[in-house]
Amino acid sequence: MAKSGLSNNIRKFRFEHGEMTQQKLADIAGVTRQTIIAVEQGKYTPSLTLAFKISAAFKLKVEDVFLFEG
């Protein structure tokens, strides 16, 4: 979990969506693969826009993908 208290289920949802690659998700979200890796590992807290884009890629709500444990 990141210092911000934000965790995510990106890895889980990637595999549930036909083993979507990080590059594929990055292309959909309009970011680099390295950013997806950093977000997935909890090393980088994405902006609200990016969080919505990632959630939209899985056709899910933001709160389903990102969990705040403040």
Add this chain to the structure above:
Amino acid sequence: MNRTQKAAWFGLVVPCFPVAWFFCVGIFLTNSVLLIVLPIVGFLLIAPVVMCIVIGKKQSPDEVASDERDYMMRSKALLSGFVSVFVMLAFLCSVMILAANDEAMANAYMVIPLSVLTFLIAVAVYSAAILVQYGRGGQDG
């Protein structure tokens, strides 16, 4: 490795050659300013062309050149590079003041290689700052 990382590696490695040239040839082997400056200027003219060729290649057709995390890293790295300019100028001025006693004077032509050297070190610091942030995963605190 994305474009920002490639450019950072390029910015870190490329200044090593002119800096090494400056210290080896410029200070220890010759007193000719042209022999110091001309190869460095020539190198700096060629380097951007090579950089465009190296970092132009994409990993994927839809790959983006940079994103929000890259912008954040660049802004932090820019601050590091900016600070390094002041540190370098203070260091070089101190060295020149100490090297030139009351009777001696520094050659005005030395301003050119010293300016180039400061610029190259600022680029290297900027690039190193980006790579360090990438190594840490681009943590946002």
